[in-house]
Amino acid sequence: MFREMAVFSGNAHRALAEAVCKHLELPLGQCEVFEFSNEEVFVRYLDNIRERDVFIVQPIVSPVNTRLMELWIMIDAAKRASAGRITAVVPYYAYGRSDKKDQPRVPVTARLVANFIEVAGADRVLTIDMHAGQIQGFFNIPLDELTAFPLIAEHFRAAALPQPVVVAPDVGRAKLARELSDRVGGDFAIVDKKRKGNLEQAEAMTLIGEVEGRDCIVVDDEILTGGTIASAVQILRERGARSVRVACVHPVMAPRAFKTLDADGIDELVHTDTLPLVHGKFERTPTSVVSVASMLGDAMHRIHTGGSVGALFR
Numbered sequence: 109m110f111r112e113m114a115v116f117s118g119n120a121h122r123a124l125a126e127a128v129c130k131h132l133e134l135p136l137g138q139c140e141v142f143e144f145s146n147e148e149v150f151v152r153y154l155d156n157i158r159e160r161d162v163f164i165v166q167p168i169v170s171p172v173n174t175r176l177m178e179l180w181i182m183i184d185a186a187k188r189a190s191a192g193r194i195t196a197v198v199p200y201y202a203y204g205r206s207d208k209k210d211q212p213r214v215p216v217t218a219r220l221v222a223n224f225i226e227v228a229g230a231d232r233v234l235t236i237d238m239h240a241g242q243i244q245g246f247f248n249i250p251l252d253e254l255t256a257f258p259l260i261a262e263h264f265r266a267a268a269l270p271q272p273v274v275v276a277p278d279v280g281r282a283k284l285a286r287e288l289s290d291r292v293g294g295d296f297a298i299v300d301k302k303r304k305g306n307l308e309q310a311e312a313m314t315l316i317g318e319v320e321g322r323d324c325i326v327v328d329d330e331i332l333t334g335g336t337i338a339s340a341v342q343i344l345r346e347r348g349a350r351s352v353r354v355a356c357v358h359p360v361m362a363p364r365a366f367k368t369l370d371a372d373g374i375d376e377l378v379h380t381d382t383l384p385l386v387h388g389k390f391e392r393t394p395t396s397v398v399s400v401a402s403m404l405g406d407a408m409h410r411i412h413t414g415g416s417v418g419a420l421f422r
């Protein structure tokens with residue numbers, strides 16, 4: 109066993125790390141993480157972490173490559189400070205979409221990121237809703253993947269929409285939409301989406317399912333440009349949906365997402381706080397935030413005490 113827990117935050121999302129610590133009734137650890145004028149990252153732990161169970165909270169948000177370097181260097185510094193065990197808590201795992209060689213001469217960057225986390229010295233990883241579950245296999249160290257979709261489903265179940273239909277914005281999310289429709293208490297539908305090469309553009313082609321006069325909830329793992337969601341919203345409106353709500357776990361939100369999704373008549377946009385909104389905020393679209401802090405804190409406590417993380421979801 110290791111000594112007591114110690115939770116630290118990089119510069120990606122200190123508010124989430126603080127919320128996790130509040131839930132755990134622990135102080136957030138003291139650590140300097142900054143860039144010199146030549147952009148090299150420097151890290152120094154100000155607390156003694158020798159033999160302690162160290163958790164480093166760092167979702168990979170913009171500027172993505174800087175936040176990755178911070179994470180790797182924080183892990184390295186913790187290793188060299190004789191931490192007993194190091195868990196990289198990465199609520200959003202960036203580069204998840206680069207998880208296969210689907211064109212000639214392209215990388216599998218999701219695996220490269222995993223390799224670097226291991227090489228830096230992490231003993232475990234804790235994450236939430238990766239882009240594809242198979243990314244777990246890129247790690248040779250234990251990884252716990254939590255899901256925030258039950259929290260999102262609970263939000264909509266509490267809203268007691270009269271005739272809900274959970275909509276997958278592409279066929280890859282069909283299973284998810286079916287599972288969530290059971291939790292919310294409604295039907296499900298699927299949008300068939302087409303991407304235009306490597307351009308960040310999506311086009312909804314076909315809709316499978318009945319949405320006329322219904323209250324639609326479009327669910328996705330992440331929103332980047334908002335194109336996938338906007339095209340799904342458009343086809344749902346064309347097919348006579350009474351209301352359209354949107355939910356995602358990871359609000360990556362490139363600058364243009366704030367324009368795209370403020371202009372599409374979305375009745376509500378629900379996202380979690382795995383990431384901060386670094387590029388702006390919505391002016392017109394009503395937004396709700398479902399926090400993952402308690403879930404993350406509970407999982408970290410279970411990892412520390414050797415409890416079951418899976419039991420959190422039963």
Ligand code: R5P
Pocket residue numbers: 277278280308310328329330331332333334335336337
């Ligand atoms: C794709 O498979 C993902 O699940 C999301 O649909 C996608 O990452 C969203 O990207 P964007 O908002 O740029 O359409």
